[in-house]
Amino acid sequence: xxxxxxxxxxxxxxxxxxxxxxxxxxxxxxxxxxxxxxxxxxxxxxxxxxxxxxxxxxxxxxxxxxxxxxxxxxxxxxxxxxxxxxxxxxxxxxxxxxxxxxxxxxxxxxxxxxxxxxxxxxxxxxxxxxxxxxxxxxxxxxxxxxxxxxxxxxxxxxxxxxxxxxxxxxxxxxxxxxxxxxxxxxxxxxxxxxxxxxxxxxxxxxxxxxxxxxxxxxxxxxxxxxxxxxxxxxxxxxxxxxxxxxxxxxxxxxxxxxxxxxxxxxxxxxxxxxxxxxxxxxxxxxxxxxxxxxx
Amino acid sequence: xxxxxxxxxxxxxxxxxxxxxxxxxxxxxxxxxxxxxxxxxxxxxxxxxxxxxxxxxxxxxxxxxxxxxxxxxxxxxxxxxxxxxxxxxxxxxxxxxxxxxxxxxxxxxxxxxxxxxxxxxxxxxxxxxxxxxxxxxxxxxxxxxxxx
Amino acid sequence: xxxxxxxxxxxxxxxxxxxxxxxxxxxxxxxxxxxxxxxxxxxxxxxxxxxxxxxxxxxxxxxxxxxxxxxxxxxxxxxxxxxxxxxxxxxxxxxxxxxxxxxxxxxxxxxxxxxxxxxxxxxxxxxxxxxxxxxxxxxxxxxxxxxxxxxxxxxxxxxxxxxxxxxxxxxxxxxxxxxxxxxxxxxxxxxxxxxxxxxxxxxxxxxxxxxxxxxxxxxxxxxxxxxxxxxxxxxxxxxxxxxxxxxxxxxxxxxxxxxxxxxxxxxxxxxxxxx
Numbered sequence: 001x002x003x004x005x006x007x008x009x010x011x012x013x014x015x016x017x018x019x020x021x022x023x024x025x026x027x028x029x030x031x032x033x034x035x036x037x038x039x040x041x042x043x044x045x046x047x048x049x050x051x052x053x054x055x056x057x058x059x060x061x062x063x064x065x066x067x068x069x070x071x072x073x074x075x076x077x078x079x080x081x082x083x084x085x086x087x088x089x090x091x092x093x094x095x096x097x098x099x100x101x102x103x104x105x106x107x108x109x110x111x112x113x114x115x116x117x118x119x120x121x122x123x124x125x126x127x128x129x130x131x132x133x134x135x136x137x138x139x140x141x142x143x144x145x146x147x148x149x150x151x152x153x154x155x156x157x158x159x160x161x162x163x164x165x166x167x168x169x170x171x172x173x174x175x176x177x178x179x180x181x182x183x184x185x186x187x188x189x190x191x192x193x194x195x196x197x198x199x200x201x202x203x204x205x206x207x208x209x210x211x212x213x214x215x216x217x218x219x220x221x222x223x224x225x226x227x228x229x230x231x232x233x234x235x236x237x238x239x240x241x242x243x244x245x246x247x248x249x250x251x252x253x254x255x256x257x258x259x260x261x262x263x264x265x266x267x268x269x270x271x272x273x274x275x276x277x278x279x280x281x282x283x284x285x286x287x288x289x290x291x292x293x294x295x
Numbered sequence: 296x297x298x299x300x301x302x303x304x305x306x307x308x309x310x311x312x313x314x315x316x317x318x319x320x321x322x323x324x325x326x327x328x329x330x331x332x333x334x335x336x337x338x339x340x341x342x343x344x345x346x347x348x349x350x351x352x353x354x355x356x357x358x359x360x361x362x363x364x365x366x367x368x369x370x371x372x373x374x375x376x377x378x379x380x381x382x383x384x385x386x387x388x389x390x391x392x393x394x395x396x397x398x399x400x401x402x403x404x405x406x407x408x409x410x411x412x413x414x415x416x417x418x419x420x421x422x423x424x425x426x427x428x429x430x431x432x433x434x435x436x437x438x439x440x441x442x443x
Numbered sequence: 444x445x446x447x448x449x450x451x452x453x454x455x456x457x458x459x460x461x462x463x464x465x466x467x468x469x470x471x472x473x474x475x476x477x478x479x480x481x482x483x484x485x486x487x488x489x490x491x492x493x494x495x496x497x498x499x500x501x502x503x504x505x506x507x508x509x510x511x512x513x514x515x516x517x518x519x520x521x522x523x524x525x526x527x528x529x530x531x532x533x534x535x536x537x538x539x540x541x542x543x544x545x546x547x548x549x550x551x552x553x554x555x556x557x558x559x560x561x562x563x564x565x566x567x568x569x570x571x572x573x574x575x576x577x578x579x580x581x582x583x584x585x586x587x588x589x590x591x592x593x594x595x596x597x598x599x600x601x602x603x604x605x606x607x608x609x610x611x612x613x614x615x616x617x618x619x620x621x622x623x624x625x626x627x628x629x630x631x632x633x634x635x636x637x638x639x640x641x642x643x644x645x646x647x648x649x650x651x652x653x654x655x656x657x658x659x660x661x662x663x664x665x666x667x668x669x670x671x672x673x674x675x676x677x678x679x680x681x682x683x684x685x686x687x688x689x690x691x692x693x694x695x696x697x698x699x700x701x702x703x704x705x706x707x708x709x710x711x712x713x714x715x716x717x718x
Contacts, residue, residue: 252394
């Protein structure tokens with residue numbers, strides 16, 4: 001052993017390592033416990049990054065039974081929220097509200113989930129009563145508070161008070177949303193009904209359904225002409241038949257114009273709310289990005 | 296050879312996002328070709344009115360509608376629309392809704408943006424949108440496909 | 444000497460780690476064989492995560508593909524079989540994964556894709572000895588696409604008296620001709636429906652066409668041209684067109700029933716290899 005003569009300590013070290021390895025092999029048949037808490041956490045983090053949330057939740061759940069880790073609990077709650085299990089998510093975020101370095105983020109997520117649940121009156125009550133309000137993110141909560149008015153049918157606050165909490169770059173868009181909410185470009189069902197009563201099909205054209213409007217006009221017109229023509233030719237039965245049909249389609253056209261206006265207005269509302277939600281998603285609900293979620 | 300240990304620990308971790316967000320079990324995939332939908336001839340025996348109504352419409356289906364081919368571009372068909380209209384409102388409103396539906400059916404130049412597609416390939420136009428109850432109207436973007 | 448000691452230390456660690464991976468693999472396999480596919484996938488993923496040497500990459504990806512296939516999650520199955528193919532160590536493994544991808548495409552009825560992959564496999568010189576298996580899956584792809592003629596040809600290439608070839612030929616013989624049904628409906632309204640055995644529908648169709656035809660001709664002969672045109676276009680043409688549509692519809696329906704009878708047999712009773 002030439003090397004050993006040169007350096008007896010390194011030889012001793014290698015022999016010790018070899019024997020301890022063999023000893024471990026005798027006493028502990030498993031070198032890697034895949035189900036140890038630490039390995040569960042590592043695997044859970046990997047699944048979380050892959051957005052395989054249901055499996056990640058399971059791993060975090062097992063880990064949190066034994067260990068206490070705020071980051072793991074936050075990710076656990078985040079995964080629950082992403083999967084729509086909001087009540088469980090809220091409960092787990094609450095576990096981080098006090099004496100945790102992640103309490104600010106947890107409280108913000110708590111408010112975000114409450115906003116997403118869609119009960120905006122309740123959301124605004126939470127904001128007003130400052131329940132679990134994050135200490136340093138009051139501005140974010142106020143922004144969400146303002147946006148809640150855009151998504152329900154309650155009375156809007158004053159425009160100046162509405163936009164003042166937003167940044168300069170956001171104000172223009174927010175004001176645009178505000179004005180569209182306050183003065184939606186709805187059409188009047190009464191106007192549509194009156195127009196169709198005067199000229200069959202005009203009410204449908206008023207709501208942009210040009211083809212339906214022209215068809216209603218032609219159909220009512222042709223049936224009325226057929227009624228007149230048959231009466232003129234002394235074909236009374238056919239005359240009354242076509243009269244009945246003309247009256248039915250005339251009334252149907254008036255009714256249909258009112259329905260068409262309502263459908264138009266629902267479409268306006270739908271697209272507006274969709275735009276607001278897209279804007280909020282793009283802004284990530286004004287929340288900060290959490291770097292630790294990617295680790 | 297140098298005193299070094301070469302560790303060949305090259306880990307390939309090709310990661311793909313998994314979306315198994317619901318636990319699932321084994322499912323047997325049927326080999327059969329999809330069968331053509333057969334009309335339901337069941338008559339609603341809820342009350343005298345609905346029995347008469349559905350009875351009359353089913354008779355129309357057997358004697359006329361099933362013989363003159365598939366002409367309605369909408370789902371539900373005009374006769375089914377009439378049944379739904381009368382059931383959700385009343386006979387008079389149902390007749391007016393039917394007249395309006397017939398007019399829209401006759402329109403050759405349908406506004407494509409007005410109706411989404413149903414999975415049957417027809418334009419989706421349910422009676423619930425025409426009951427004049429604002430909160431019951433369900434707006435579906437025209438580029439979505441509605442499934443039963 | 445030091446060099447050899449280092450190798451022993453490293454090798455022993457490696458061998459022990461491989462035992463743990465094997466244990467995990469066996470555990471995942473046990474879940475798989477007990478049809479706990481979702482749980483099996485979790486354990487295969489766990490193995491993959493800790494298998495830094497990618498020793499089990501082929502097996503885990505392949506088995507995950509099988510799990511997803513069992514759960515009818517066919518898009519995911521294709522994904523994992525394709526991944527397994529990247530880690531295939533032998534031609535046999537490569538062929539196996541490629542045929543699994545083809546089988547999944549057959550199941551999800553993306554026939555065009557399945558046939559393209561089969562053509563690629565056939566033109567691959569590494570798999571010239573597998574031509575029978577390729578034709579076998581080609582036949583299945585055609586059966587699932589309701590193309591029994593090409594399916595019979597494909598099975599015939601394996602063996603002229605192949606069981607599945609005879610099944611395909613039976614289906615072809617029993618099927619109704621849609622073209623014939625339509626042509627006789629053009630000539631005599633209701634005839635196509637009679638050919639299909641839908642006598643009530645055929646009689647009604649004939650009746651309506653005769654009635655509307657009579658009313659139309661009668662109106663025209665009475666110099667009521669407008670009435671005649673209206674009756675002709677709104678009623679007679681409607682019922683005439685409906686008669687042809689129904690002949691076609693009933694023929695397709697009946698042919699589907701014939702095909703489905705064979706497909707049901709293949710699914711439930713056939714003992715050979717299935718997709």
